[in-house]
Amino acid sequence: MKKVGKALYIGLIFLFLYLPIFTLIVMSFNNNERTSGIWYGFTLRWFGEIFENHDMLEALINTLVIAIVSAVIATVVGVAASVGIMAYSRRQRALVLQLTNIPLVNAEIVTAVSLMMAFAMFGISLGMGTILFSHICFCLPYVILNVLPKLRQTGTSTYEAARDLGAGPVKAFFSVVLPDIMPGVATGFLMSFTMSVDDFVITYFTRGAGINTLSTLIYSQQKRGIRASMCALSTVIFLIVLVVLLIRYFLGNRTADKTVKQ
Amino acid sequence: MSKKNKWLSAPYLGFILCGTVIPLLAILYFALVDKNGSFTLSNLASVAEPVHLKALGLSLLLAFATTVICLLLAFPLGLLLRKSGGKKGFVIFLLILPMWMNFLLRTIAWKILLQKTGVINTILGALGLKSLDIINTPTAVVLGMVYDFLPFMILPIYNVMIKIDNSLIEAAYDLGASQARVIKDVLLPLSMPGIISGITMTFVPSMTTFAISEILGGGNISLIGNIIEGEFLRGGSRNVGSGLSMVMMVFILISMALLNKFDKNGEGTVV
Numbered sequence: 001m002k003k004v005g006k007a008l009y010i011g012l013i014f015l016f017l018y019l020p021i022f023t024l025i026v027m028s029f030n031n032n033e034r035t036s037g038i039w040y041g042f043t044l045r046w047f048g049e050i051f052e053n054h055d056m057l058e059a060l061i062n063t064l065v066i067a068i069v070s071a072v073i074a075t076v077v078g079v080a081a082s083v084g085i086m087a088y089s090r091r092q093r094a095l096v097l098q099l100t101n102i103p104l105v106n107a108e109i110v111t112a113v114s115l116m117m118a119f120a121m122f123g124i125s126l127g128m129g130t131i132l133f134s135h136i137c138f139c140l141p142y143v144i145l146n147v148l149p150k151l152r153q154t155g156t157s158t159y160e161a162a163r164d165l166g167a168g169p170v171k172a173f174f175s176v177v178l179p180d181i182m183p184g185v186a187t188g189f190l191m192s193f194t195m196s197v198d199d200f201v202i203t204y205f206t207r208g209a210g211i212n213t214l215s216t217l218i219y220s221q222q223k224r225g226i227r228a229s230m231c232a233l234s235t236v237i238f239l240i241v242l243v244v245l246l247i248r249y250f251l252g253n254r255t256a257d258k259t260v261k262q
Numbered sequence: 263m264s265k266k267n268k269w270l271s272a273p274y275l276g277f278i279l280c281g282t283v284i285p286l287l288a289i290l291y292f293a294l295v296d297k298n299g300s301f302t303l304s305n306l307a308s309v310a311e312p313v314h315l316k317a318l319g320l321s322l323l324l325a326f327a328t329t330v331i332c333l334l335l336a337f338p339l340g341l342l343l344r345k346s347g348g349k350k351g352f353v354i355f356l357l358i359l360p361m362w363m364n365f366l367l368r369t370i371a372w373k374i375l376l377q378k379t380g381v382i383n384t385i386l387g388a389l390g391l392k393s394l395d396i397i398n399t400p401t402a403v404v405l406g407m408v409y410d411f412l413p414f415m416i417l418p419i420y421n422v423m424i425k426i427d428n429s430l431i432e433a434a435y436d437l438g439a440s441q442a443r444v445i446k447d448v449l450l451p452l453s454m455p456g457i458i459s460g461i462t463m464t465f466v467p468s469m470t471t472f473a474i475s476e477i478l479g480g481g482n483i484s485l486i487g488n489i490i491e492g493e494f495l496r497g498g499s500r501n502v503g504s505g506l507s508m509v510m511m512v513f514i515l516i517s518m519a520l521l522n523k524f525d526k527n528g529e530g531t532v533v
Contacts, residue, residue: 006342006345009338009339009342010339010342010343010346013335013339013412014356016409016412017356017357017360017409017412017413018360019371019375020360020363020367020368020369020371020372020375020409021360021363021368021371023371023374023375023381024363024367024368024371027371027374035370035374036374036377037374037375037377037379037380037381037384038379077273077274077277078274080270080271080273080274081270081271081273081274081275082271083267083270083271084267084268084269084270084271084272084274085271086267087266087267087268088268088271096271096275096278099278099282099283100278102282102286103281103282105462105466105514105518106511106514107466107467107469107470107510107511107514108467108470109470109472109487109490109491109507110289110470110507110510110511111285113289113490113494113503113504113507114285114286114288114289114507115281115285116494117285117288117289117292117500117504118280118284118285118288120288120500121288121291133280133281134281136277136281137277137281137282140274140277140281144274194361198361198364198365200365200366200473201473204495205494205495214364215364215366218364218366218367218370219366219473222366222370222373222476222477226367226370230367231367234363234364234367237362237363238362238363241359241362242359242362245355245359249351249352249355252351
C-alpha cells in the first residue's frame with residue numbers, strides 16, 4: 001500500500017510536468033486554426049502548413065541562426081578566456097569570476113533592459129546584431145563555468161611536456177590540452193545553444209522591429225490563440241529531440257555496460 | 263600554461279565590459295536622471311506609488327508561494343527518487359525533456375487546460391464536480407510559475423541527494439533514529455546546498471517574470487515585471503523603468519544575502 005502511494009506521488013508529479021506537452025501535441029491534430037479547449041476533429045493539415053507559414057519559418061531560421069552563431073562565438077571566446085584566466089593572479093581571477101556570475105544571478109529582465117539602455121545610450125539601433133551580442137553575453141558564463149574546472153583538472157604538465165618535445169604553443173594546445181577539456185567545451189556549447197533557443201526575455205528587449213524568433217512570435221500570438229501550425233512545428237521539434245535523446249541515452253548505456261564488462 | 267597567455271582573455275574582458283558593466287551603469291544612470299537629463303531621485307522613489315508598491319508586494323508574495331510549493335513538492339520527490347535507486351540518467355532525462363518545448367507554449371497550454379470551457383473543466387463537469395475557476399487569477403499565475411520552475415527545484419535537490427552516502431543513513435537507523443528523525447537530522451541538512459540553489463533558481467525568475475503573469479493572468483495581474491516591461495516597451499518612461507529595475511535588483515540582492523546566511527547556518531549544523 002505504501003509502495004503504491006509512493007509510485008502515485010512520483011507519477012502525479014511527472015503527469016503535471018507532461019500534461020501541457022500532451023495538450024500541445026493534441027492541439028496540433030485539432031481541426032481548428034487557433035488553439036482552443038474544444039476538439040473539432042482530427043486533421044494532419046497543420047503539419048503541411050508548417051512550410052507555408054512564412055513568418056513562422058523565418059522565426060525558426062532566426063532562432064537557429066542566432067543560437068548557432070552565438071554558441072560558436074561564446075565557445076571560442078570562452079575557451080580562450082578560460083586559458084587566459086588560468087594565468088591570472090588569485091585576486092584578478094576572483095574579480096573576473098564575480099563579474100562572470102552577475103548575469104547568472106541577476107534577473108533576466110534586468111539584464112535585458114540594461115543591455116537595451118546601453119544600446120540606446122550609444123545610439124546603436126536594435127536589430128540582429130544587438131540580439132546576437134546579447135545572446136553571446138549571456139552564453140559566455142556557461143562556457144567559462146564548464147571549461148575552467150576542466151582546465152584546472154588537466155593542469156599544465158602535459159602542455160609543458162608537449163612544449164619541451166618541440167610543439168609550438170598552438171599545436172600543444174590543440175593536440176594535448178583541447179582533447180582533455182573537450183567534455184567541458186561540449187557541455188558549454190550545448191548549454192549555450194539550448195539557452196539561446198529557449199530565450200525569450202533578452203531577445204524581446206534587444207530585438208529590432210520586425211525581427212522575430214519563435215519565442216517572440218509565440219508571445220505576440222498568445223492573446224488571440226496560438227496558430228495550430230505553431231503547435232505542429234513544436235510537436236515535430238519535440239519528437240526530433242526525443243528521438244535524438246533516446247538514441248543517445250541507450251547508446252550511452254550500452255557503451256557504459258561495455259566498459260563495465262571490460 | 264604561461265603568464266604570456268593572459269592576453270587570450272582580452273576579448274572576454276571586452277564582452278564583460280560592454281555586456282555587463284556598461285549596461286548596469288547605463289540603467290543606474292537612467293534611474294538617476296529625468297527625461298531632460300538632470301539629476302533626480304523621483305525614479306527610485308516612484309516605487310512608493312501605490313500601483314508599483316502593490317505590484318512589488320504581489321510579486322514577492324507569489325514568488326514566495328511558488329518557492330514554498332516547489333520545495334514542498336520537490337523534497338519528498340527527491341527522497342522517493344533517491345530510494346528507487348539506479349537509473350539516474352533516465353530521471354534527469356525525464357526532467358529535462360519538457361524543457362525542449364518552448365516554455366511560453368507550455369504556459370499557454372495551461373491557459374487552454376484551465377479555461378472555463380477547457381479540458382479540466384470538461385472532465386470535472388462530466389464527473390459532476392464543481393468547475394475549477396482559476397484562470398486570470400493569482401492562483402493560475404502561481405500554478406504556471408510552479409509548473410515552469412519546478413524542474414529547477416527538483417534537479418539540484420535530486421543531484422545532491424543521490425550523492426549522499428547510504429552508510430550515514432544506515433548508521434542513523436542503527437543508532438535508533440526513526441525515519442522522521444533520519445530525514446530531519448541527516449537527509450535535510452545534507453541536501454541543504456541543493457535546496458539553496460533550488461530556491462535561488464525558482465525565487466528570482468518567479469519574482470521577476472512578466473510573461474507568465476500576462477498569459478495566465480489575462481492582463482489583470484500586474485507584477486513588478488509587467489510594470490517594468492510596460493515602462494520600457496509600451497509607452498511608459500524608461501527612466502521610471504530603470505529606477506524600478508534598480509529597486510528590484512536591490513530586493514534580489516537582499517534576498518540572496520539572507521539566503522546565503524541561512525546556508526551558512528545550515529552547513530554549521532552539519533559540522
